[in-house]
Amino acid sequence: QPIHNSDRxxxxxxxxxxxxxxxxxxxxxxxxxxxxxxxxIETEPSEVTHVxxxxxxFDNQINLISEAYHLVYGGxxxxxxxxxxxxxxxxxxxxxxxxxxxxxxxxEIVTLLIERAPKLLFKLNKNKDSVLHVAxxxxxxxxxxxxxxxxxxxxxxxxxxxxxxxxxxESLEDAYDDKSNMKDLLKFVKLENGEGNTMFHEIMFCDKRxxxxxxxxxxCEEYKTEDCSGKSLSNSCYEYVTDIVNHExxxxxxxxxxxxxxxxxxxxxxxxxxxxxxxxGLSPLIAAIMIHNQEILRMxxxxxxxxxHSMDKHDRFPLHYAASIGYLDxxxxxxxxxKCCTIQRDKYGYFPIHLASYGDHVEVVNKLLQYCPxxxxxxxxxxxxxxxxxxxxxxxxxxxxYILESEIPQHHKLINQKDKNGDTALxxxxxxxxxxxxxxxxxxxxxxxxxxxxxKNNETALDIVSSHYELDKSSLRQxxxxxxxxxLKH
Numbered sequence: 001q002p003i004h005n006s007d008r009x010x011x012x013x014x015x016x017x018x019x020x021x022x023x024x025x026x027x028x029x030x031x032x033x034x035x036x037x038x039x040x041i042e043t044e045p046s047e048v049t050h051v052x053x054x055x056x057x058f059d060n061q062i063n064l065i066s067e068a069y070h071l072v073y074g075g076x077x078x079x080x081x082x083x084x085x086x087x088x089x090x091x092x093x094x095x096x097x098x099x100x101x102x103x104x105x106x107x108e109i110v111t112l113l114i115e116r117a118p119k120l121l122f123k124l125n126k127n128k129d130s131v132l133h134v135a136x137x138x139x140x141x142x143x144x145x146x147x148x149x150x151x152x153x154x155x156x157x158x159x160x161x162x163x164x165x166x167x168x169x170e171s172l173e174d175a176y177d178d179k180s181n182m183k184d185l186l187k188f189v190k191l192e193n194g195e196g197n198t199m200f201h202e203i204m205f206c207d208k209r210x211x212x213x214x215x216x217x218x219x220c221e222e223y224k225t226e227d228c229s230g231k232s233l234s235n236s237c238y239e240y241v242t243d244i245v246n247h248e249x250x251x252x253x254x255x256x257x258x259x260x261x262x263x264x265x266x267x268x269x270x271x272x273x274x275x276x277x278x279x280x281g282l283s284p285l286i287a288a289i290m291i292h293n294q295e296i297l298r299m300x301x302x303x304x305x306x307x308x309h310s311m312d313k314h315d316r317f318p319l320h321y322a323a324s325i326g327y328l329d330x331x332x333x334x335x336x337x338x339k340c341c342t343i344q345r346d347k348y349g350y351f352p353i354h355l356a357s358y359g360d361h362v363e364v365v366n367k368l369l370q371y372c373p374x375x376x377x378x379x380x381x382x383x384x385x386x387x388x389x390x391x392x393x394x395x396x397x398x399x400x401x402y403i404l405e406s407e408i409p410q411h412h413k414l415i416n417q418k419d420k421n422g423d424t425a426l427x428x429x430x431x432x433x434x435x436x437x438x439x440x441x442x443x444x445x446x447x448x449x450x451x452x453x454x455x456k457n458n459e460t461a462l463d464i465v466s467s468h469y470e471l472d473k474s475s476l477r478q479x480x481x482x483x484x485x486x487x488l489k490h
Contacts, residue, residue, distance in 0.1 A: 073104070087117035094126040095134075102131040102147065105140040114150040118159045121150050122166040127194040136202040139212040144199075145219055151188065152223065154181045183227035186236055189220075196246035200237070204255035204264075213256060213264040217271075238271040245281035257287040257296055265296050269303040283310055289322045289330050297330060301337065308337055315347040323352035323368065326361030335371070342371045349381025357387035360396035369411070376413045384420040385428075392425035392441070395434040400425070404440055404448070415441075415448050422455030430461040 089097060098120035101109040113120055124130055135143040154160045160176055163169075163184055190198050197205070203216050216237075223233035241252035253272075256264040265284075285307045288297040300307060308318055319341040322330035331352075334341065345351055353372065356364040365387065372378055379386055391399035403411050416424055426449060429437040438461075441449050454460055 073106075087113065087120060091125075094124075095129075096120050096123045096125075096131075098123065098131050099125055099129070099134050102135040102140060102143050103138050105135070105138065105143050107142055107146050110143055110146045114146070118150065118156070118162045119165065121147065121159075122162060122188075128191075129193045130188070130191055130199070132189065132191075132199040133193050133197070133202050136199040136216070137206055139203065139206045141212050141215045141219060144216065148185075148219065148223065151185055152181060154178075178225050179227050182223070182225045182232060183229075185223070185233060186227065186231060189233065189237070190240050190244060192244070192246070196248075198240060198244055198246075198252070200241050200252040201244075201246050201250070201255060204252055204259060204261075213259070213261050214267060217264075217267055235271075238268060238273075241268055242272045249281040251281050251284065254282050254284045254287050257284045257293070257300075258291065260291060260293055260296070262295055262299070265299055269299060283307065283312065283318065285310065285318050286312075286321050289318055289327055290325065292325075292327055292330070294329050294333070297333060301333065305337065308334055308341070313347075315345070317341050317344055317346075317352070319344075319352045320346055320350075320355055323361070323364050324355035324359055326356065326359055326364050328361075328363045328367060331364050331367055335367070339371055342368055343378075345381060351378050351380075353378055353387055354380055354385075354390055357390045357396060357399050358394055360391070360398045362398045362402045365399055365402065373410075374413075375410060376417055379419075382420075386414050386417055386419075388414040388417070388425045389419055389423070389428055392434070392437050393428040393432050395429075395432065395437055397436055397440070400429075400437050400440055412448055416450050416453060418453070418455070422457070424450075424453055424455075424461075426451070426453075426461045427455055427459070427464060430464045433465075 087097060091100070095103075098110065098113045098117075101113060121131060125134075129137075132144060132147055135147060150159065154163060154176060163176070163181070167184060189200075192198055193202075195201075200216065204213055206212070220237040221234040226232045241256075243251070245251050250258075253265065253268050256268065285297070285300050285304070288300055311317060319331065319334045319338075322334055342352060353365060353368040353375075356368060369375055376386060380390075383389070385393075388400065388403050390396070391403070403414055406412070414425070418424055419428075423431075426438065426441045429441060442451065451462070452460060
C-alpha cells in the first residue's frame with residue numbers, strides 16, 4: 001500500500017538510519033529509490049497542447065511490420081513480391097525483417113531476403129545487434145550458416161556492393177577478392193553490440209542447457225580462407241572467445257565455464273594456443289572455482305597453468321576465492337601446483353586463510369594451517385589480526401571451536417595473541433556481542449584464555465561489555481549475558 005503523509009516522518013528517520021540518500025526522489029509505492037531522471041509514467045488528464053497530423057501517415061508502416069511477422073511465421077512467400085517495401089521496414093527497436101527471420105530461425109525466408117535485399121545483412125538494430133547477434137541469441141545454428149553463406153558470396157555483385165557500402169570503401173571493385181572478403185568477415189563476426197557482446201557471447205547466453213555452444217565453432221571451422229595477414233575464421237574464432245570481453249568483463253570462455261559447458265571449454269582451451277598470458281576481464285579459473293566444478297578447473301589448470309597466479313583488482317589469487325567459499329577440493333588442487341599462494345596477501349592485507357576463517361570453513365582452515373609453521377605470523381596488515389581474531393570478531397563459531405579444541409601447541413598461541421590495538425580474540429568477541437563465541441572462550445573447561453589481559457586502552461573484555469551495557473540499550477540482553485559468563489569464569 002502507498003505510505004500516507006502521517007507515516008513519512010517516521011519513514012524518513014528509518015531511511016536516514018540506513019543511510020539512504022534523502023535527496024533522491026522516491027516512489028512510495030515501490031521498494032527502491034528512483035533515478036532523478038525517471039520519466040513521468042503516471043497518467044492524469046492535462047490540457048491539450050497540439051495536434052499531431054502525421055500520426056495516420058504511419059498506418060502503412062504498421063501494416064508492413066505486421067506483414068513482416070506474418071511472413072516469418074509461415075505466411076505466403078509472395079508477400080515479398082506484393083510488398084516491395086517489406087525489406088525497408090523497421091520495428092520500434094529498429095529490427096529489420098531479416099532480424100525477425102533470423103531470430104525465429106526461418107532459414108527459407110532468410111535465404112529469400114538475402115537474395116532480394118543483401119544490404120539487410122549489414123543492418124544493425126537499436127541495440128547494435130547484427131542479424132548474427134540475434135540468430136546466435138536464440139541458438140539458430142542453421143540460420144548462422146545461411147548468413148555466413150550470404151556474407152561470403154562476394155562474387156554476387158550486389159553483395160560485393162553491400163560490403164563496400166558497409167565499409168564505406170571507395171576502392172576499385174575488381175580489387176575485392178577472397179582475402180579481402182575474409183578480412184571483412186573477421187571484422188564483422190567480432191562486432192560488439194550495446195552490451196559489448198559478440199555473436200559468440202550471445203550464443204553462450206542462450207546455451208544454459210549446453211545444446212548448441214559447441215556447434216558454432218564447427219560452423220566457423222568451415223571457413224579456412226586466409227586474409228592477407230594469414231588469419232581465417234576457422235582459427236581466429238578461438239582467439240576472439242578468449243580475448244574479447246563484454247561490458248560485464250566476461251569473455252566467451254568465462255561464460256562457457258559459468259554454464260558448466262565442459263565440451264565448449266575443452267574445445268576452446270585446446271584450440272586457443274599455448275599463449276599463457278593472463279587475459280583481461282573476469283578469470284575463467286575463478287568462475288570454475290565459484291561453481292565448484294572440479295572437472296573444468298582441472299581442464300583450465302592443465303592448459304593454462306600460469307592462470308593460478310592471476311590477480312584481480314583486489315590483488316586476490318584464485319586460492320583466495322577457493323578458500324573464501326570453503327571449496328576444499330579446489331584448495332587441494334591449487335596447493336598441489338603452488339604452495340606459495342598461501343602466503344600472498346590481497347589488497348586489504350588478508351591471506352587466503354583469513355578469508356577461510358571469515359567464512360567459517362573449518363576444513364579449509366585446517367588444510368591451510370598445514371602450510372603455516374607458525375600461524376601467529378599470519379596476520380593481516382591493517383589490524384595485525386590472526387585467524388582467531390577474525391573468527392571471534394565475526395561470530396564464526398566453528399573456527400573458534402576448532403582452534404580452542406586443537407591439540408597442536410602452535411594453535412594455542414593464537415588464543416591470547418593481541419592485535420594492533422592490543423585486543424585479543426575475547427576482546428573482539430565481547431565488543432561485537434557474540435555470546436556463543438564468548439561462552440566458548442571463557443568456558444570453565446578452557447584454561448588457556450586469559451581474562452585479565454588489557455588492550456591499549458587498558459580495557460579487559462569485561463570492561464568492553466560493561467560499556468556496551470551502559471551505552472547500547474538495544475544490546476542489553478547480549479551484554480548482560482556476556483557479563484554473567486565472564487564473572488562466573490572469574
